[in-house]
Amino acid sequence: MNIDLMAPVGSYEALAAAIQAGANSVYFGIEHLNMRALATKSFTIKDLKKIADICKKNKVKSYLTLNTIMYDQDLKLMKKICDEAKKAKITAIIASDISTLEYAKKIKLETHISTQANISNIEAVKFYSKYADVVVLARELNLNQIKNIIKEIKKQKIKGPSGNLVKVELFIHGALCVSVSGKCYMSLAQYNKSANRGMCLQACRRSYKVIDEETGDELRVENKYIMSPKDLCTIGFLDKIIQAGVSVLKIEGRGRHPEYVYTTVKVYREALDAIENKTYTKNKVKEWTKQLESVFNRGFWQGGYYLGKKLGEWSGAYGSKATKEKVHIGYVENYFPKPNVAQIIIESCKIKENDEILIIGPTTGVLQFKLQSLFVNEKPAKEAKKGDDLTIKVPDKVRKNDKVYVFSKKEKLQ
Secondary structure (H helix, E strand, C coil): CCCEEECCCCCHHHHHHHHHHHHEEEEEEEEEEEEEECCCCEEEEHHHHHHHHHHCCCCCCCCCEECCCCCCCHHHHHHHHHHHHHCCCCCEEEEHHHHHHHHHHHHCCEECCCHHHCCCHHHHHHHHCCCEEEEECCCCCCCCHHHHHHHHHHHHHHHHCCCCCCEEEEEHHHHHCCCCCCCCCHHHHCCCCCCHCCCCCHHCCCCCEEEEECCCCCEEECCCCCCEEEECCHHHHHHHHHHHCCCEEEEECCCCCCHHHHHHHHHHHHHHHHHCCCCCCHHHHHHHHHHHHHCCCCCCECCCCCCCCCCCCECCCCCCCEEEEEEEEEEEEEEECCCCEEEEEEEECCCECCCCEEECCCCEEEEECCCCCCEECCCEEEEEECCCEEECCCCCCCCCCCEEEEEEEEECCC
16 A cells, blocks of 8 residues: 655654654645744754755655745745755655745756645646646545545546656644635734744634624624634544545644654554554544544544534634643653663652653654653662652663653543
8 A cells, every 4th residue: 555644743853753653754844934833943944954864764755845825035035945955855845835836846846735725626636737746635625526536637647747647645634724725814814923824823723702793792602612623533534535545644733742743643554554454443443543632632523524524523622632641750861772771860740650651852752651660779669759860661762861751641621
């Protein structure tokens, strides 16, 4: 099964986590010309070569997002980024602005068409095929529409610049925006921070009252979060997406933490393997959903627009509904490879036997395990607190200054 599972990357820790978990490709932004410029500390042009080298070493494709609206003052930087991306041998860019598409075509830089282009029909695919070998379809399409577009691509033999048939890329998990394919002007209108320039302040995620302007009466609504959709989750019908002929599966979340990247990629990798091995079952879907619920989410819309379900899947709360939260307790002071033991400096809280631990670092990625035993001052102990000389056995290599967290359950938001 030749499916490209694409992971979001907003840091070197997330990049390592994506590779660990089994991503075929990663996508990331640099500078301010990407749609998550405000949500995460973006990489810079100087990071391109390092990212490309890490990906090449691990046989993972690298995709650079250049998907904001471009103004005249942006064109010089946009061209410089494209030039440097080609020089660094980044696999492709993801873009929608015609200025970016034209320049990438001119320098023969591979391109994916961003969902911001709102491609919803076969004629739009034909138009963009002169620029790109991969198109991300609009999120508002249902599976029948997607299947028909892919069928027509094959029937009409629509090819991209490479001479190969155009491939279809689809979002399979993560945040959904109330606007059409991410084209939103609410943040711009209220705060002069344009979502289409990567500066969204997510005004739609807040609670609102609905008031009749003529009478002044407040309308009664069950949910104050009337513009904040639940997150998309396709784990329960991933087989149908594959059957529709989709080639690239994209997880949303460049502003998320490394454990989110690790967990979502790992779950969807296992699901893809299960589909291929014909071991994809309802029981597995139930377990995978639990794992996905443990990291950042606003509740899940199991199907999104793809299954043609009615609207009304609103989050009902601000922020995450994750069933677990991580608490920072310290960092790795030393690692001893032969016994596979890490020395931990505890800065806050306590750590005890059977705690679920996360160790996160730019090279380590995400190491998640249950603490079987611990030693304080070289003696067996049940728990350790701030100031103790703690050593623990770890399942894999960690590095000095990696951050250590306790990953524990929390009550769901109502």
